[in-house]
Amino acid sequence: MSEPEKFDLVIIGRGAAAFSAAIKASELSNGEMTIAMVGTGPIGGTCVNVGCVPSKYLLEASHSVFKPAHPRMPGLHETEVKYDFSKIMEGLRSYVSHARDSKYVKVIENYSNVKLFTGLGSFLDKKTVVITGPDGKEVGKVSGSNILIATGSHPSIPNIKGLSNTGFITSDTIWEMNELPESVAIIGGGAIGLEIGQALLHFGSKVIVIEAMDSILPQTEGEIREALKKELESEGMRFYLRARVSAVSRSGNWKSLDVITHKGNEKITVKEIIVATGRQPNTEYLNLERVDVKTDPRGLIITSDTMKTSASGIYAAGDCVSKNMFLETLAAREGVVAVSNIFGENIKIDYNSTTWAVFTNPQVAGVGMTEREFSKMNGSCSTRTFSLLNLTKASITGETEGLIKIVVDPKDNRIVGMQILAPNATDIITEGAYAVRNGYTIDDVISTSHIFPSFSEGVKLAAQSFIRDISKMACCVE
Amino acid sequence: MEKEKVKLRIYGMTCDDCVSTVTAGLKKQKGVIDVKVSLKDGTGEVNINNKEVKPEELLRNEVFTRPSHYKAIIIND
Numbered sequence: 094m095s096e097p098e099k100f101d102l103v104i105i106g107r108g109a110a111a112f113s114a115a116i117k118a119s120e121l122s123n124g125e126m127t128i129a130m131v132g133t134g135p136i137g138g139t140c141v142n143v144g145c146v147p148s149k150y151l152l153e154a155s156h157s158v159f160k161p162a163h164p165r166m167p168g169l170h171e172t173e174v175k176y177d178f179s180k181i182m183e184g185l186r187s188y189v190s191h192a193r194d195s196k197y198v199k200v201i202e203n204y205s206n207v208k209l210f211t212g213l214g215s216f217l218d219k220k221t222v223v224i225t226g227p228d229g230k231e232v233g234k235v236s237g238s239n240i241l242i243a244t245g246s247h248p249s250i251p252n253i254k255g256l257s258n259t260g261f262i263t264s265d266t267i268w269e270m271n272e273l274p275e276s277v278a279i280i281g282g283g284a285i286g287l288e289i290g291q292a293l294l295h296f297g298s299k300v301i302v303i304e305a306m307d308s309i310l311p312q313t314e315g316e317i318r319e320a321l322k323k324e325l326e327s328e329g330m331r332f333y334l335r336a337r338v339s340a341v342s343r344s345g346n347w348k349s350l351d352v353i354t355h356k357g358n359e360k361i362t363v364k365e366i367i368v369a370t371g372r373q374p375n376t377e378y379l380n381l382e383r384v385d386v387k388t389d390p391r392g393l394i395i396t397s398d399t400m401k402t403s404a405s406g407i408y409a410a411g412d413c414v415s416k417n418m419f420l421e422t423l424a425a426r427e428g429v430v431a432v433s434n435i436f437g438e439n440i441k442i443d444y445n446s447t448t449w450a451v452f453t454n455p456q457v458a459g460v461g462m463t464e465r466e467f468s469k470m471n472g473s474c475s476t477r478t479f480s481l482l483n484l485t486k487a488s489i490t491g492e493t494e495g496l497i498k499i500v501v502d503p504k505d506n507r508i509v510g511m512q513i514l515a516p517n518a519t520d521i522i523t524e525g526a527y528a529v530r531n532g533y534t535i536d537d538v539i540s541t542s543h544i545f546p547s548f549s550e551g552v553k554l555a556a557q558s559f560i561r562d563i564s565k566m567a568c569c570v571e
Numbered sequence: 572m573e574k575e576k577v578k579l580r581i582y583g584m585t586c587d588d589c590v591s592t593v594t595a596g597l598k599k600q601k602g603v604i605d606v607k608v609s610l611k612d613g614t615g616e617v618n619i620n621n622k623e624v625k626p627e628e629l630l631r632n633e634v635f636t637r638p639s640h641y642k643a644i645i646i647n648d
């Protein structure tokens with residue numbers, strides 16, 4: 094039996110959480126901490142290879158095709174954009190490879206204290222990780238006083254009769270596609286399903302979304318998700334809500350789905366099926382029971398807010414952690430929190446002021462508590478929902494189908510939550526994040542300068558709507 | 572009193588002066604009984620009275636907090 098190679102820190106995984114942890118640890122130790130980074134799959138993990146980066150690339154390309162064909166200002170002619178889908182996908186893959194190289198591969202080469210190991214890591218004991226190659230044979234062992242689990246997640250595949258024989262794609266495989274499917278059925282109406290769905294729709298596919306719950310994006314405020322659904326429907330997306338796919342089959346080049354809806358059974362026939370029913374953590378092969386690392390019923394690792402697991406010296410960060418939001422930014426922050434605490438800093442993860450987003454057009458972004466969450470916790474709450482119909486910038490661009498909802502603690506007018514549906518919601522939500530994190534009140538937002546005319550001004554008007562009727566307000570009222 | 576030996580990996584030490592600074596800093600901390608710091612290994616062995624100080628509290632010692640450039644983690648063999 095080979096002796097393990099010793100390190101100060103062993104990181105299992107090589108995605109966002111792993112990289113941010115390794116870089117933070119290197120910074121804190123002035124490049125002296127010896128770190129082993131054990132990982133499978135392409136460097137950079139989900140976000141750069143099969144997640145945030147390719148999905149946002151595809152969406153942007155699709156909007157460039159869709160928007161000229163659907164002008165929103167009088168006098169602009171509908172213009173058909175000619176495009177080559179396979180070249181767009183080639184461009185996407187080449188951008189992903191560039192981003193992986195410049196943001197991950199080259200970056201980690203600068204850290205001589207970090208040694209990369211390729212293979213699947215699993216615990217031998219609380220300090221030792223065995224690395225196995227693709228053939229299942231051991232390729233090495235590493236040990237460390239501190240271990241960070243940052244193994245991420247992968248798409249979960251529902252148990253539907255005929256699904257694997259019929260064939261389907263997921264957010265892991267769609268990026269290899271070269272031909273636009275004429276029609277797609279997307280199983281799952283969450284962020285990933287809607288983003289991919291709208292991208293394909295904007296390129297010209299017929300898109301049907303089948304969702305088991307009674308709404309899309311269940312974590313969002315009712316008004317916001319309803320407005321988004323209406324907008325997607327107006328573009329041609331079709332929805333089956335409270336519907337389940339019971340079986341799937343293939344006939345020639347077509348794929349059929351048997352859908353059980355509350356109105357009865359229906360058969361849907363499409364060219365391609367996309368499964369977007371959520372993700373499950375990569376914790377199965379880690380041998381967590383051996384080291385007493387506790388998981389929740391979904392297999393996600395339970396941690397404290399300092400990212401410590403139930404086993405001393407073992408931390409976890411990223412999509413493998415038990416929580417409600419799964420984001421690149423959060424994975425990176427958790428990596429930093431874990432490492433800072435290894436250095437004794439005692440810092441905590443703050444989920445409440447974490448911003449999240451869905452990159453459809455219009456985009457959805459949010460921070461803090463929803464009306465329902467705050468009311469449940471506090472007994473009462475005060476909210477206003479501002480329509481972009483009342484926003485000058487939105488009226489100029491013709492993009493008025495948006496809302497800004499602010500949730501306030503009625504005791505002291507502190508902003509406890511904000512959700513935005515707007516073309517650039519992902520940019521303007523940061524104001525909500527500052528407000529929630531620092532306990533700003535609606536008066537703080539009102540007395541802060543906002544550019545006129547801009548979408549960010551909408552946040553100020555949403556705050557003003559707590560004190561006056563916005564529809565009767567001149568645009569210069571402070 | 573419960574005596575406990577805590578092993579630290581100490582980063583940022585380049586000379587004997589660093590060893591003296593880190594040793595003196597740790598010795599000042601309540602609950603620390605004795606300290607042995609090695610420049611060669613970049614480690615420290617600290618005997619503590621764990622009723623008075625927790626091992627993790629050693630990492631928050633002034634000598635390991637900014638503006639000091641030394642940092643430490645706990646290592647256990």
Ligand SMILES: Cc1cc2nc3c(=O)[nH]c(=O)nc-3n(C[C@H](O)[C@H](O)[C@H](O)COP(=O)(O)OP(=O)(O)OC[C@H]3O[C@@H](n4cnc5c(N)ncnc54)[C@H](O)[C@@H]3O)c2cc1C
Pocket residue numbers: 105106107108109110111131132133134135137138139140141143144145146148149212213214215243244245246264285375378379410411412413419420421422423424452
């Ligand atoms: C389509 C899509 C779009 C997304 N868009 C966004 C977005 O716009 N914004 C956003 O913030 N988030 C987005 N996300 C979420 C984001 O990508 C993830 O939250 C983030 O990448 C998680 O990072 P991680 O480091 O936890 O895991 P990962 O990046 O998944 O990294 C884990 C790594 O560990 C490896 N691994 C697994 N098991 C083992 C093992 N036993 N041993 C060794 N290595 C192992 C994996 O192969 C992988 O390389 C998106 C996700 C998807 C799928």
